[in-house]
Amino acid sequence: MRTRIWHAHARASLVGCTALVLGLTGTLAHAHSPARPHARDLGRETLPAGDGWGSEGAGTTGGAAATAAQVHTVTTWAGFKAALQAGGDAPKIIKIRGVIDPVAEGCASFQAPGYDFDAYLEKYSPENWGLDTDLSGEPADSPEGLRAASAAAQDAAIKVNVPADTTIVGVGKGAGIRGGSLQIKGVDNVILRNLTIEAPLDCFPQWDPTDTDTGAWNSEYDAVVVYGSTHVWVDHNTLTDGRYPDGTLPTYFGRTYQQHDGLLDIVRGADHVTVSWNSVEDHDKTMLIGNSDSAGATDTGKLKVTLHHNRFEGVVERAPRVRFGQVDSYNNHFVVTEEQAYGYTFGVGASSQLYASDNAFSLPAGVSAAKTLKKWSEAPLTAENNYVNGRKTDLIAVHNAEIPAETLRSGAGWTPTLRTKVDPPRAVPGIVDGRAGAGKVR
Template identity: 55%
Template sequence: MRPNDRTTAHRSTGRERRPGRAAAAVLCGAALCCSAPALSAAPALAAAAHPGDAAWPVLPARDGWASAGGGTTGGADADAAHVFTVRTRGELVRALGDGDPTPRVIRVAGTIDANTDDRGRPLDCADYATDGYSREGYLKAYDPATWGREELPSGPMEEARAASAARQAERVKLSVGPNTTILGTGRNPRLLGGTLQIKGVDNVVVRELTFEDAYDCFPQWDPTDGADGAWNSEYDNLVVHGSTHVWVDHNTFTDGRRPDSGQPHYFGQLFQQHDGELDVVRGADLVTVSWNVFADHDKTVLIGNSDSAGDTDRGRLRVTMHHNLFRDIVERAPRVRFGQVDVYNNHHVVPASGYAYSWGVGVESRLYVEANAVTLPTPVDPAQVIKGWKGTVLTERNNRVNGSLTDLLGLHNAAVPEEELGDDVGWRPVLRTRVDHPRLVPHIVEEGAGAGRG
């Protein structure tokens, strides 16, 4: 049984239009916001009317940062000629419109495999390899026993790897234009092996999709990464890059058919073919991430990609994350630099082994963490939930571990005094439709989060 209207904020048959971009917005400034609202019933999800009596979801008022500055409606104003149902990569690419700002709704039906050619035939890593690249040749060329550990790979085989990677990128990177809604429909709508790129645009909605296995055929070996080197890959499932007013809601993100546990190790390190599940980077702003499932992954959600990106990111990267399920996630749930990020009413189900942390406090971050639930197995120390990454402050309030109210910030500061964090980030969220009691969050999120639950 799913939660009823008193405990969910994601169902409606109502109608709401977004005010014009010039309309006054309820915005929290760079320094301070007003007090957070008290516990309250949830408003209904807004919907816009369209030709043929179709209705497309728009973000409710006050539902996180993406509701500020005029709100987020995606393609809700699309006319009948710009409503598409797509079943193949080719159909999806055509429907995306190559940056055309005309409002559009793209309904994804079934599985779309990004690793297919223009005729829909499957492609594998061998089809992308060029200029003499082979994994065996690459491993031989850059074996630390002969190449050493002081320099990045260079020369013909690394150039071949880069050229091969570029060929795959042409297939799997799918660019989303402004004023677009991408909406899963029917049974198990899924983007397999692809990465949606929301880059430099405004007003996008992505709902009801499963993102599975955005894998890199050609990871690069970096012998200088950490003490033992590492394999680094491309392709997050979903990237919000320099974009504004983006709503990511009721999706499922998973490695699916290609879990890290099944991948080989080379040079003593996992041959990592996955990057993140969601990145919000390079000046992106006004983003709401709600009711998603992030599952079975290592580096999961990154907000702010570089310690040196202050000129681009300072005053931006305002993101709300609520009612998401993080299940068996190693780290970055999320990791934040610079941004004012509101993290509330999420459920973190921590793995018994391999866990690193959940909330990463990076450079100049202002992370407000409230009323979340953490399910922690016995071997894991609750002091691990927070990790300092050159950040200085974190507001952490009313979070529960295995049902008990727990001072996670205090535990972190006591366990890792060299990473001691202050407790006042200097702002309080106001853009919340409701806040559930953290004791209820595991049930509410388990019943309501993920693709097919909206």
């Protein structure tokens, strides 16, 4: 208990010092001695005061209070897992050098003895199995049982739990994680910065004959999930499908063999999160904030998230889809490319209070601004001073005019106060495109 109290005092002191430095200099980078311009240490940097919901209360300092013994530089997945566990509850900084990959030996390394994908397809094809019965009752030695055992092996290998008071940061411009799943679960005070994170590829998706009228393949593993955690800062990362975009995935039983889930999901009562200056690329189900309409007991009054100065390109939907939370989205650049599938950008869900302003959208010919909003449940939102292809556009009015069956109400019922500089939305593409993503921390 004493250690935890000390951590809280240390965090409060760090936030106070950061605020003082910001007041004197106007930039966090100058918090370091001007006599040593090359001594900047991203691992010691903290979320500036007033920078989104993550700065609320004690703020987000991650592992900035770590002793020298709890600063680890890792170059392998095994080393990364060991560093996460080292030192118990002590604050820690983990620096990733190069690319670490828990699936470097390929999907075959997780296969249970006897698993055969062709046998799986043969047994559960709609012609042989039908579409009325799921696979939940299949025995352990069946193709489904062997698939489940293989999936369990991958699950154990690629998921890691990030402890409280931790900063994970990439060293230089080439640092990243391929195929791992970062679980920020039930903890407080985590920072994730300067990494290229390639979404996990589910090696063993499950066929569900009863999912829709024609069945569907369902996959596991988010790249990053913030589950019931508080004070999290996700900054200057590149999150992407990387080598395995959905367009390259095969088709079985007439349905895409879906091997991706979310890129960054914030769920189950998570709170006080700032997501800033990230490049989010080439993904379908991108970001959930609140994962269930029935989670009101857990999520009401929480899921406070700020998204600012992020670049979204080639994403199909959920940027984000919101339930319950007071979500502030400003100064983001949303780019829809001509060749991509596109569903929507902002999903308005159960009891959500989305405040989206001062964003820029770049849409190709044939994609209407009306599609930027999607109504899932009755919930008002604020959408003001947003620009589409360089022109100020009332997103709600355009949506309601073109999609009257999903009429949206204006007025989220709150006004964000935890914002740093709000840039003119016309300038956002020029500002964000050159600075968002891994390797671009200034």
